[in-house]
Amino acid sequence: MALKLLNPGLRPLGMFDLSDEDAGALVGGEYVELQQDDFATEGYAADVGQLADGASSMVNFARVGQRTAGALGGLADEGVDEYGTALGALIGLNTGKATSQSGAVVIGPSTDRGSGKVTVWATQGLYGVTDQDATLDALATVANTAVHADNTTSLLTTVVAGEQVAIYVGAMSDTSLVSTTNTAAGLASETEYHAVFHLGNVN
Numbered sequence: 001m002a003l004k005l006l007n008p009g010l011r012p013l014g015m016f017d018l019s020d021e022d023a024g025a026l027v028g029g030e031y032v033e034l035q036q037d038d039f040a041t042e043g044y045a046a047d048v049g050q051l052a053d054g055a056s057s058m059v060n061f062a063r064v065g066q067r068t069a070g071a072l073g074g075l076a077d078e079g080v081d082e083y084g085t086a087l088g089a090l091i092g093l094n095t096g097k098a099t100s101q102s103g104a105v106v107i108g109p110s111t112d113r114g115s116g117k118v119t120v121w122a123t124q125g126l127y128g129v130t131d132q133d134a135t136l137d138a139l140a141t142v143a144n145t146a147v148h149a150d151n152t153t154s155l156l157t158t159v160v161a162g163e164q165v166a167i168y169v170g171a172m173s174d175t176s177l178v179s180t181t182n183t184a185a186g187l188a189s190e191t192e193y194h195a196v197f198h199l200g201n202v203n
Contacts, residue, residue: 002028002131003077004193009123009200012077017044018118019062026078029129029156031149031165032061032120033073045115061118063154066162069203073165074122075129124200128172128193133157136168136194143170147196156196163203169195 018026019035020043026032039058048058067073121127133150135141135158147166150157156165173189 002030002129003075003121004128004130005077005121005125006128006195007126008121009125009198011123013074013120013122014117015048016118016120017042017048017058017060017116019060020116022063022118023116025063026076026118027131027155028076028078029127029132030063030076030154031067031073031156032076032118032154033064033068033071034059035062035064037062043116045117048117061120065151065154066149067165069163072122072201074120074201075127075198077119077121121198122201124198124202126169126195126197127166128195129156130193131155132194133159135159137191141168141171141194143168164199166196166198169197171195 016034017037018032019037022032037058037060042058042060044058044060048060061073061076063076064073129136133153133155136147136156138158141158145158145168146160146164147156147158147168148161148163149155149165150159151161158168171191172193172195173191175192
């Protein structure tokens with residue numbers, strides 16, 4: 001899992017399709033943005049096929065790189081590692097594209113491989129992220145540093161790229177209240193995730 005809900009916005013957007021190009025590639029926590037697509041070539045669940053005007057038009061979310069001012073975007077929430085939920089295995093990728101055992105994935109809350117949809121946290125709130133751009137792990141990252149989306153991967157980064165996505169809060173370590181922390185055991189603490197304040201879609 002790469003997105004942790006700390007003090008999130010009230011409700012995520014959970015009814016939109018994820019671009020086939022990004023299905024199975026999300027680590028969670030990266031920036032995704034609404035785009036127009038062609039449902040003649042894009043796989044999608046039956047209830048999201050025609051959410052735009054035009055004979056073959058649809059809208060979905062995709063990793064587009066940097067944030068565009070005025071566009072609807074948010075943080076993708078499709079990781080499974082830390083939720084503690086596994087419901088079996090799925091043969092294939094989103095909407096059953098593959099048919100071999102080699103395409104099997106563990107099913108958890110992740111929807112991008114099952115229905116092909118993506119859960120997007122688009123409102124302001126405090127979130128924890130892991131597995132993002134290396135700049136977030138840099139010791140030089142300080143509170144109130146502007147966080148952007150990488151031009152290519154859409155992972156969160158402190159390198160200026162397009163419009164600002166979030167504000168860096170700090171590195172969080174030894175957060176568990178029910179197990180012995182590294183510090184209590186005499187070891188060096190390890191960063192579990194980075195807290196960022198997502199700015200939402202204010203401009």
